[in-house]
Amino acid sequence: MANPFKDIKELTRDVESYLRKNRSAIYNNSKRISDFFEMACYNNIVRFYENNNYDVEIKNLQKSKFKYK
Amino acid sequence: MIKLFTDNLPYKLSEQMTFEYNGRINDINYFLSGRYDYYTPLKKDIETIQLLLALSIFYKRVLSNFDSATKFTSRIIFKSEAESVQLGTYDLSAKEIFKLNKTVLTFKKLMEDYSIPIGLFEYLETKELLRKIKVYKDSLARETDNG
Numbered sequence: 727m728a729n730p731f732k733d734i735k736e737l738t739r740d741v742e743s744y745l746r747k748n749r750s751a752i753y754n755n756s757k758r759i760s761d762f763f764e765m766a767c768y769n770n771i772v773r774f775y776e777n778n779n780y781d782v783e784i785k786n787l788q789k790s791k792f793k794y795k
Numbered sequence: 796m797i798k799l800f801t802d803n804l805p806y807k808l809s810e811q812m813t814f815e816y817n818g819r820i821n822d823i824n825y826f827l828s829g830r831y832d833y834y835t836p837l838k839k840d841i842e843t844i845q846l847l848l849a850l851s852i853f854y855k856r857v858l859s860n861f862d863s864a865t866k867f868t869s870r871i872i873f874k875s876e877a878e879s880v881q882l883g884t885y886d887l888s889a890k891e892i893f894k895l896n897k898t899v900l901t902f903k904k905l906m907e908d909y910s911i912p913i914g915l916f917e918y919l920e921t922k923e924l925l926r927k928i929k930v931y932k933d934s935l936a937r938e939t940d941n942g
Binding site for chain 1: 800804808843861867868870876877880881882883894898908909911932935
């Protein structure tokens with residue numbers, strides 16, 4: 727099986743190809759990194775309550791949208 | 796090596812990643828300079844270490860946040876009547892989440908193809924990363940010897 731110590735050139739080439747193919751998704755979403763990080767915190771808070779036997783429900787949707795900010 | 800990843804990123808994020816990479820690469824060069832016998836065998840793999848470091852920074856600073864957004868939005872969409880999550884003027888819909896998720900999964904698949912465990916990217920200090928790389932390399936060598 728391939729590994730980075732003996733197949734470094736192939737790995738570099740495949741990483742370049744991955745970055746090229748996903749360029750627009752990566753660039754566009756990277757502008758929202760801070761929001762995504764906040765979502766991770768939000769998610770962990772919800773998980774904390776769920777783990778402590780609370781029922782967490784989603785309320786007050788606006789036009790079928792969850793308004794994050 | 797980090798330039799490969801930062802070329803397609805917004806300036807601010809790209810600067811942060813470059814700063815982190817440069818700081819950590821200085822630490823790595825120090826550890827591989829011959830002062831520590833434990834790390835000396837890694838000296839010839841500097842190119843691989845640079846790439847693994849760059850991959851880890853990209854994963855931690857970019858992809859793990861994509862993953863969080865995917866988990867959060869999936870939670871909202873699948874557990875309620877909501878069709879999307881509104882972020883200011885931008886709507887994070889199931890379609891967008893699918894694209895984001897694909898970016899993360901493709902990366903994980905690539906790492907799997909090269910036997911790189913994602914756990915390698917979980918570290919705080921550079922020394923911790925280097926120690927993980929050493930253990931990882933030794934385990935690959937053992938597998939090759941046994942196989």
